[in-house]
Ligand SMILES: Nc1ncnc2c1ncn2[C@@H]1O[C@H](COP(=O)(O)OP(=O)(O)O)[C@@H](O)[C@H]1O
């Protein structure tokens with residue numbers, strides 16, 4: 001994947017950006033709060049149609065522009081995948097709605113044609129690393145599910161659609177459980193929602209099983225290299241409905257025990273999930289909510305048998321995050337035959353010099369990387385000769401002349 005041209009209008013503080021990108025690397029340099037991360041956020045948005053840092057799309061609309069009754073933010077990427085050239089455009093349109101409200105509408109156009117988001121998600125692929133993403137490890141399960149969903153939505157066809165369908169079935173089922181809890185409605189009505197939930201839920205679980213296992217394979221190797229062989233990283237999926245029959249006494253299972261669920265067929269997951277929903281029906285009516293399924297899944301990161309979320313040092317959390325992100329890059333390459341665009345926000349400052357050198361050596365014509373930094377001296381002279389340097393100041397990007405870099 002090669003991002004060739006990026007054009008932004010009213011995206012956060014970047015009121016106007018229009019730049020060609022080289023095949024290999026760009027370093028965005030500038031003081032804090034100038035708009036560097038926003039550039040990466042914009043590129044990432046075009047791959048996932050959501051921000052990596054907020055669920056509220058309107059936050060990305062430039063403040064000043066948003067004061068207008070009609071405000072439009074535009075992101076346009078020209079990119080090449082294989083031999084094909086494409087143009088992807090995303091529009092965030094804030095428009096008047098109701099008495100004095102405003103609502104936000106998203107439009108996606110691929111090669112000039114309006115398309116459904118779920119059909120185009122992942123057409124342009126990008127992976128982002130940002131320091132605040134250590135929340136994936138340190139935060140709650142919803143952070144980890146969001147991470148997993150974003151990665152799978154880009155790389156696995158129809159996953160995004162399945163997630164949408166699941167969430168709809170879940171909402172309906174929860175509403176019915178709540179009504180039943182208040183002695184309204186008929187519990188036979190649950191049949192149809194149990195069917196829907198287990199059908200699409202099984203597909204999601206099956207894909208998560210495969211994906212986590214594939215990503216883990218890359219992540220442990222990368223992590224091993226990053227730590228020079230000192231640590232072993234495990235990345236494990238913890239499904240809330242676990243299709244694997246639990247042997248007696250499994251509660252005391254050791255944290256580093258690998259559980260292989262990869263040979264379980266989707267049909268068996270579906271049947272098991274459905275049966276389990278029936279089994280716990282009484283309990284779920286009593287609680288008025290769906291208690292098992294992909295919406296309650298979690299992930300776990302383990303280094304040398306200790307949970308990184310609980311016991312990891314700051315450095316270990318960072319290294320784990322970097323390993324997982326670089327693993328995601330390799331995983332996408334394996335799945336799609338092509339590298340995603342790689343976005344690395346403030347990654348250099350936290351690495352020691354030999355790991356910095358590793359990371360700079362990692363960029364290549366196949367791996368296009370956008371770095372941000374406040375300190376250009378962290379990049380070697382040889383690297384800077386090959387890269388483009390963009391100065392970012394108050395939302396304006398200026399290309400640095402080659403001779404100065
Ligand atoms: N919607 C917005 N409209 C205008 N400016 C914004 C918006 N959202 C954030 N900003 C501004 O962008 C700046 C932060 O940009 P960021 O890309 O995080 O900077 P950097 O990565 O260079 O530190 C802050 O000054 C913030 O006030």
Ligand SMILES: [Mg+2]
Nearest residue numbers: 033036037038
């Ligand atoms: Mg930043």
